[in-house]
Amino acid sequence: MKIINDNHIISNIDDIKIVDNFFTEECLQALKYRMLFCKYFDKKYDGYYAIDYFPNQDYLTDLIVNEIQPKFNLPKFNRGWSFVYTENKDGVNVHCDPSIINMNVWVSSDESVLDQNKNGLDIYRLLPPNNWERKDWNNNASKSLQYIREMKISPTKINYKSNRAIFFNGAYFHKTNQVSMKKGYENMRISYTLLFGQNLEKNSNDK
Numbered sequence: 001m002k003i004i005n006d007n008h009i010i011s012n013i014d015d016i017k018i019v020d021n022f023f024t025e026e027c028l029q030a031l032k033y034r035m036l037f038c039k040y041f042d043k044k045y046d047g048y049y050a051i052d053y054f055p056n057q058d059y060l061t062d063l064i065v066n067e068i069q070p071k072f073n074l075p076k077f078n079r080g081w082s083f084v085y086t087e088n089k090d091g092v093n094v095h096c097d098p099s100i101i102n103m104n105v106w107v108s109s110d111e112s113v114l115d116q117n118k119n120g121l122d123i124y125r126l127l128p129p130n131n132w133e134r135k136d137w138n139n140n141a142s143k144s145l146q147y148i149r150e151m152k153i154s155p156t157k158i159n160y161k162s163n164r165a166i167f168f169n170g171a172y173f174h175k176t177n178q179v180s181m182k183k184g185y186e187n188m189r190i191s192y193t194l195l196f197g198q199n200l201e202k203n204s205n206d207k
């Protein structure tokens, strides 16, 4: 299966790269329907569920990594996941990931979106202080937001678009700009994320 489209539309906002029309239709639909048909999940969060993908564990993820790694000059692939958002809630709270590059792709359809001003990604171009531990930068949204406010950093807001890939420093603070999808099973918001390179902590395989 061919993974990546040839006719990408690439735009850059500072050091954030946005690539539209990213996956081939075949790959996009595979990523979408395998999550819609999922009955088992690795993790359940407030309003969304996750399936994890580690190297050599998921055939489709290995195909994707092998094709995009040389093309976008990405460091070592560490882990990935798909999320399916079952409810219109806040989505993923503000946090940092221990990666040099995150690739986030929206897999659900544009027609499934209810509120066009939501569902995007807010990226704060700010790294956590050196003395913070993982529990702070990955799992303490109120402390993170307080630090962002102190540093007076406003988010770079990336609008939701189906089949839009966003490459950014995963160690930047980032969060979902709330979830608002139409009712119906096939309209659930689905995202696909890959983490490349180690950042913030050594030898971490954690999200």
Ligand SMILES: [Fe+2]
Binding pocket: 095, 096, 097, 174
């Ligand atoms: Fe993240």
